[in-house]
Every structure is written in structure tokens, then in C-alpha cells.
Amino acid sequence: MTMKLYCFGESGNAYKAALPLHLSGLDWEPLKVDFFGGETRTTEYRSNVNEMGEAPVLVDGNTRLTQSGVIQMYIAEKSGKFGGATPDEAREVLRWVFWDNHKLSSQAGMTRFLMNFLPADKRPAEVIAFTQGRLKSAYQVLDAHLAGRDWVVGNGPTNADFSCCGYLFYPEPFGFDRTEWSNIDRWLGNIEELDGWKHPYDLMPGSPADRA
Amino acid sequence: MTMKLYCFGESGNAYKAALPLHLSGLDWEPLKVDFFGGETRTTEYRSNVNEMGEAPVLVDGNTRLTQSGVIQMYIAEKSGKFGGATPDEAREVLRWVFWDNHKLSSQAGMTRFLMNFLPADKRPAEVIAFTQGRLKSAYQVLDAHLAGRDWVVGNGPTNADFSCCGYLFYPEPFGFDRTEWSNIDRWLGNIEELDGWKHPYDLMPGSPADRA
Structure with a gap:
């Protein structure tokens, strides 16, 4: 079905x-x-x-x-x-999925909503500046992790990649510019090159x- | 070991x-x-x-x-x-653990930090009001779910309970008063009554x- x-x-x-x-x-x-x-x-x-x-x-x-x-x-x-090739990898995948939900996607989704999908006169400037600051810390963690790696966990794409990239391909501004994060930029390129990526x-x- | x-x-x-x-x-x-x-x-x-x-x-x-x-x-x-008694329960436990990380604990921990562990003159009022608003929506979801239930999933305590209660026993104010949420209040009492709870x-x- x-x-x-x-x-x-x-x-x-x-x-x-x-x-x-x-x-x-x-x-x-x-x-x-x-x-x-x-x-x-x-x-x-x-x-x-x-x-x-x-x-x-x-x-x-x-x-x-x-x-x-x-x-x-x-x-x-x-x-x-x-899901990861071994039990250790499976736990490592889940670790990045949790981290993403807690520190990256949740903040990115919220910030993008506030900056793009609320009327211009209802956008809370202090909240946006605050969440952008938290997001910068998250980009630093992810970019450092991806140094010398093609994928977040192991030797191929996993749900860790598909979780962390959740908001990073969108064109609407939320304080993320992939060209400022060389490892993230390269890794997003790897995802875009997957057969069938959309x-x-x-x-x-x-x-x-x-x-x- | x-x-x-x-x-x-x-x-x-x-x-x-x-x-x-x-x-x-x-x-x-x-x-x-x-x-x-x-x-x-x-x-x-x-x-x-x-x-x-x-x-x-x-x-x-x-x-x-x-x-x-x-x-x-x-x-x-x-x-x-x-972890849950069946595969279905295990997924339901994990669902609430993710929800908690995304919508409840992450916001509660942040709001409590801003309101209690930052110097009084550094507390961002607009951010605190915003996260308190988001938290109120989370309390509503959890309180509605707990109507007629003793535990978040199934018939006994699981990691779903231990995740969702993460910040709710702390005495420092962050905009949560358990007496305002009767189902949450009763459920926190169930956790407190577990043998060995601390x-x-x-x-x-x-x-x-x-x-x-």
C-alpha cells in the first residue's frame, strides 16, 4: 500500500x-x-x-x-x-538527529518563519537576533564536525545528513549563507549530487x- | 564497569x-x-x-x-x-522524546537560563516573552495528552515521561506553574511517587x- x-x-x-x-x-x-x-x-x-x-x-x-x-x-x-551500518553508527546517526532537532532545525525553522512568513511589522527583531546567534553556534559545531568528512556519519548518506540539511537548501533568508561555511557548503553539495536528489x-x- | x-x-x-x-x-x-x-x-x-x-x-x-x-x-x-513494551510503544516513546527535545525541554531550559542564570540587566525581555508563549503551547499539548492517562505512553513510566519532565521539577521560575495544568500536575505526582525517585x-x- x-x-x-x-x-x-x-x-x-x-x-x-x-x-x-x-x-x-x-x-x-x-x-x-x-x-x-x-x-x-x-x-x-x-x-x-x-x-x-x-x-x-x-x-x-x-x-x-x-x-x-x-x-x-x-x-x-x-x-x-x-540508518547507519552498525549499532554504533546507528547511535551516532540518532545523536545527530537529536542534536539537529534541538539546536539546528528547530531554530532555523523558527527564524525563517519569523523573517519571511510573518508580516513585516510583526517580526520580533530581538528574538530574531537571539535565535540567529544560537544558530551561528550550531553552524560552527556542524562545520567543525564536517572537516575532513563527506557525510555526518560513516561513509555514505544517512538520516543524520537528511536531518541536519532540513532547512539549509531554502532560498528565504534566515541568517545562513552556505558560502561562509566551507565544510557545510561542500557537504550540501554532496547531498545535491545524490542520484535523484530534489x-x-x-x-x-x-x-x-x-x-x- | x-x-x-x-x-x-x-x-x-x-x-x-x-x-x-x-x-x-x-x-x-x-x-x-x-x-x-x-x-x-x-x-x-x-x-x-x-x-x-x-x-x-x-x-x-x-x-x-x-x-x-x-x-x-x-x-x-x-x-x-x-523503552516501551512493543515496537509500536517504542516508536511512541521516541515520538514524545523528540517532541520534548524540539518543543518543550529546549525552550524550558533556555527560558530558565535567561530568567535565572543571566545577570538581571542582561535578560532579554522580548525573547523571554516569546519563548514563554511557545512553551504555553507545549504545555497545552502535553496536558491534553495526559487527560485520562497516568503516563505519556502505555501503562507505566518510560523514557517519554523522563524526557518531558526534564525541567518541570526545578524551583527556579520560567513561566511554568504546575498547579495551572491539572493533568501535568497529577502526572508529575506519579513520577515523584516512583520508588527511589529523586x-x-x-x-x-x-x-x-x-x-x-
Whole structure:
């Protein structure tokens, strides 16, 4: 049965699930969530889709999973790909996925939202400056880790890469310029060169162009 | 061999690892990290202990793990406790651990730091108001989930509980009052009644009293 992923193009968190789904070759299709129309805040969405009021959500028969990190682990179990080659690698993959959720994607997604998807007169300047400072610390950690490495863990792409890159391909400004981080820049290039790689706006339905 | 946990009393993220270590009956001891003296920011700590510059870190022989969620899963593997009774439960546990890292503990820890551990004239009011608003949404999700439940997942305590409660027992103000959230309040009482439960300041070395 074709799996369904509740997602939308602007969501880097959804991209973290959609990219390994796509690259694994599993049978799936996207189901667009109208985030900007308020769908995730409705009682119906919270009751029937995800009580956390978030995307992505993966539905595979009777299994319903949320949180991109959990969906990534499920994809790794089901496809045998991207989860790490050994138990040690699997823990190292999970370590970077947690770090990303805590320190990188969560802050990047929030900062990008505040800077691009709020009306200009509602953008909280002090909050944006603060989260950009925290993000700079996260870029430093990731860039230092990637020195001399092609992938975050081991010798090929894993969910650690697909998690950490979640927001880094988007064109909207949030204080990240990949040319300032040479190791991150090279690593993002490695991801872009993966056979079948797609940009978030090409992989999932919905983009700012729809609302222009 | 006795496992060592790099931790300090003020860290709810460390508590998320220390509490299941303690309650599982595994052999471990705490190793105090001098966070407030800047230890996690040193080159030595980043080179030898954790490149992410964070606590907790668990050392078990040649295995070195960081990120509380990864340490929790390792404890579950090693002790057979707190990981969920079935594969479905294990995924549900992990889902709440990710949610906590993304939406609850990360914001609570930051807000508590800004409100209590920065000098009074350096506390960013706009940032604090913003993160308190995000936290309120997280409390709503958790409180609604706990209606009619004793535990976050299944019929007994799991790492989902130990993750979500990470910052909620601390006395320092960060905009959380458990008496305002009846389901959270009852659930925290269930955790406090677990045989052997300890408050973070009793379980790990270091507390604000040391620096008073």
C-alpha cells in the first residue's frame, strides 16, 4: 500500500522525512497540509491527524507516525537504508538527529518563519537576533564536525545528513549563507549530487510562489 | 564497569539521562561538569568529551554517547526498562522524546537560563516573552495528552515521561506553574511517587546553592 506523508513544501521538518522516503525508493505520496491556512491548528487536525499540531505525519496502513526523527527511523527499518551500518553508527546517526532537532532545525525553522512568513511589522527583531546567534553556534559545531568528512556519519548518506540539511537548501533568508561555511557548503553539495536528489519545493506540494 | 555520566544539577537535559539510569538500577556514577565555570565551552571539552559542547555525556567502557534521547535508548537496551513494551510503544516513546527535545525541554531550559542564570540587566525581555508563549503551547499539548492517562505512553513510566519532565521539577521560575495544568500536575505526582525517585538537585552534583 502506498504510504502517505502529510507535508508541505515550506516545511524543512517535512523535508527531513520526504527526502529519505524519496531516495529510499519506498512507495509513498505527499498529502498537502494547508499550514498557512491554519490546518494544523484546527481541532480536526489535532484530533484525527496529530495531537501535536505538526507536520510531517506518515501513514502506512494502520501505522501513523509523527516527528521526522521517528519517521526517518521507520524508513531505515523498512528500507534497510540510511540508518547507519552498525549499532554504533546507528547511535551516532540518532545523536545527530537529536542534536539537529534541538539546536539546528528547530531554530532555523523558527527564524525563517519569523523573517519571511510573518508580516513585516510583526517580526520580533530581538528574538530574531537571539535565535540567529544560537544558530551561528550550531553552524560552527556542524562545520567543525564536517572537516575532513563527506557525510555526518560513516561513509555514505544517512538520516543524520537528511536531518541536519532540513532547512539549509531554502532560498528565504534566515541568517545562513552556505558560502561562509566551507565544510557545510561542500557537504550540501554532496547531498545535491545524490542520484535523484530534489529540492524541497520540487519534492513536496506548496511553496511561497503559491501564495504570492 | 561503572558507567560515568557527565552532568550537573542545574541541567534538565542531564536529568533526563540521570533519572532513568538511577531508576533502572544500572551501575553508574555522576561526574560533575563545571558548566557555569565555562567547561563545556573549552577546546579540551569539545575535543575530548563532546564536540557539541553539551552535557549529558555517558561513558560505558569504550562507548561514549551524547544527547539525552540517545542515552535513554541505550539505558532501555541495556536494562530492558523504560523503552516501551512493543515496537509500536517504542516508536511512541521516541515520538514524545523528540517532541520534548524540539518543543518543550529546549525552550524550558533556555527560558530558565535567561530568567535565572543571566545577570538581571542582561535578560532579554522580548525573547523571554516569546519563548514563554511557545512553551504555553507545549504545555497545552502535553496536558491534553495526559487527560485520562497516568503516563505519556502505555501503562507505566518510560523514557517519554523522563524526557518531558526534564525541567518541570526545578524551583527556579520560567513561566511554568504546575498547579495551572491539572493533568501535568497529577502526572508529575506519579513520577515523584516512583520508588527511589529523586529531585534533580538530589540526584546530580551542583545546584544554585553552591554559587550563592
